[in-house]
Structure formats: C-alpha cells, structure tokens
Amino acid sequence: MAILKIARMGHPVLLRKCDPVADPGAPEIRRLVADMIETMEDAPGVGLAAPQVFQPLRLFVFRVPGGRSTEDPDDSPLENTVMINPEVELIGEERALAWEGCLSIPDLRAAVPRATRIRYRGVDCDGNVTEREATGFHARIVQHEYDHLDGILYTMRMTDFRYFGFTDELDRAAAAQGRQG
Numbered sequence: 737m738a739i740l741k742i743a744r745m746g747h748p749v750l751l752r753k754c755d756p757v758a759d760p761g762a763p764e765i766r767r768l769v770a771d772m773i774e775t776m777e778d779a780p781g782v783g784l785a786a787p788q789v790f791q792p793l794r795l796f797v798f799r800v801p802g803g804r805s806t807e808d809p810d811d812s813p814l815e816n817t818v819m820i821n822p823e824v825e826l827i828g829e830e831r832a833l834a835w836e837g838c839l840s841i842p843d844l845r846a847a848v849p850r851a852t853r854i855r856y857r858g859v860d861c862d863g864n865v866t867e868r869e870a871t872g873f874h875a876r877i878v879q880h881e882y883d884h885l886d887g888i889l890y891t892m893r894m895t896d897f898r899y900f901g902f903t904d905e906l907d908r909a910a911a912a913q914g915r916q917g
Contacts, residue, residue, distance in 0.1 A: 737774045740789040741890045741899065749791075751887045760820040765795070766861045772797045773845045775814050781839050785884030788840050795820045796881035800874045811872035822858035823881045826851040827869070834873075836880060836890045837903065845906055848890050848897035850879050874883045 743750050757765060776784040776797055783798035800814040831849045838844075849867060854875045857867040870878055880890060894900060 737770045740771050742779075742784075743790050745838075745889060745891075747840075749787045749790050749792055750884070750889060752760060752787070752792055753887050754767050754787055754794045754885045755796050757820045760859050760861050760863060762819070765793075765820070766883055768793075769795070769797060769818050769861055773818075776816075776839075781837050783881040784839065785881045787884050794822065794885045796822070796884065798877050798881055800877065812868065812872045814874065816865065816894050817854070818860040819858035819878075819881070820860065822856055822878075822882060822885070824878060825855045827853040827910050833899075834876060835899075835906075836876065838880070838890055841889065842892065843903050844914050845903050846891060846894050846899065847896065848871075848880075848893045849895055850893075852877045856882070913917060 759765065767867050768786065768789075772784050772786070772789060772795075775789065776782070776799070782801060783796060785796040786793040796819050797816060798814075798819070799816045800812070802813040828851070830852045832852045833847045833849050835845050836848045852875065853865075853869065853871050856878050857865065859865055883890070885891070891900070
C-alpha cells in the first residue's frame with residue numbers, strides 16, 4: 737500500500753463529474769481503495785474521494801470515528817467503508833449547519849448546511865451492496881464525499897462566509913469566547 741498525493745483546491749479533477757467504476761473488483765480498483773484507506777488514516781481524515789487522489793472515478797472511502805457520532809442509532813461509529821458508484825438520497829427538508837474541513841483544502845473550515853438524514857447505497861470491491869440510512873456526522877461525511885464525485889467542494893455549499901476561516905484562528909476564537917462566556 738502507499739500514501740497517495742492529495743489534489744488541492746483549484747486542481748481541475750476536483751471540479752468535474754466523475755465517471756462510474758466499470759469493474760469494482762478490478763485489481764487496480766482494489767489497489768486504489770487500499771491506498772485511499774491508508775492515505776485517509778494517515779492524514780488523519782474521516783473520508784477521501786477518488787478525485788482527491790487524482791482519479792475521476794465514482795468512489796470514496798470513509799469512517800465514522802467514536803466520539804463524533806450521536807445517540808441516534810443511524811449515527812453510530814463505523815469502520816472503514818468503501819462506496820463504489822454510490823447513490824445518495826436526502827430524506828426530508830431538515831438541514832443543519834455544522835463545521836467541515838477537507839483534505840483538499842488544508843487548514844480551513846467552514847459551517848456548511850447539510851441534510852440531517854440521508855439514505856445511501858453502493859458496492860464494495862467484492863460487489864457487496866451497502867445500503868444504510870444515516871444521520872448526524874455520519875450523514876455529513878457521506879454527503880461531503882459524495883459531493884466530490886460531482887465536482888462540488890464544501891466551500892460551494894456555504895451560505896454565510898462569516899463562518900469560514902483558518903482552523904487555528906477559529907479554534908483560538910472559540911477558546912476566547914469560552915473564557916468570556
């Protein structure tokens with residue numbers, strides 16, 4: 737396995753709609769998935785889409801770490817998951833604003849509105865179907881990674897640029913506000 741180079745904001749591969757994966761079990765796809773998981777874990781990140789490693793394919797990997805999920809059973813911790821040729825359906829009209837970052841846009845964060853409940857479906861390298869409903873952080877990760885497959889970066893989803901900035905500065909401001917409150 738190998739740590740892959742990550743495409744940075746501005747690279748054309750991040751702004752295009754990705755192609756379907758013709759053969760999820762192909763050796764080159766298996767190798768790509770293994771390398772993506774290693775890269776995601778090394779970053780450390782919670783998701784990584786193929787275009788972020790210069791591959792314009794409809795494929796992403798993700799995980800939901802313990803401590804980031806909520807009490808909702810659809811938002812429990814989840815081990816590394818592979819989604820090839822995924823489909824995502826937003827359930828209901830409810831949206832929530834929460835902070836997001838991206839390995840392709842290092843050191844920045846923004847508050848982004850996302851659906852609070854989704855249903856998603858895809859296959860892994862062995863053709864096994866994964867179909868779930870998700871809420872909270874789990875749903876946010878899947879929507880973020882799925883957006884990459886359509887050439888959408890989280891900054892394109894922002895609605896209020898007051899909630900966008902450098903991670904270090906946002907952390908400092910939050911800490912200062914905590915001391916004042």
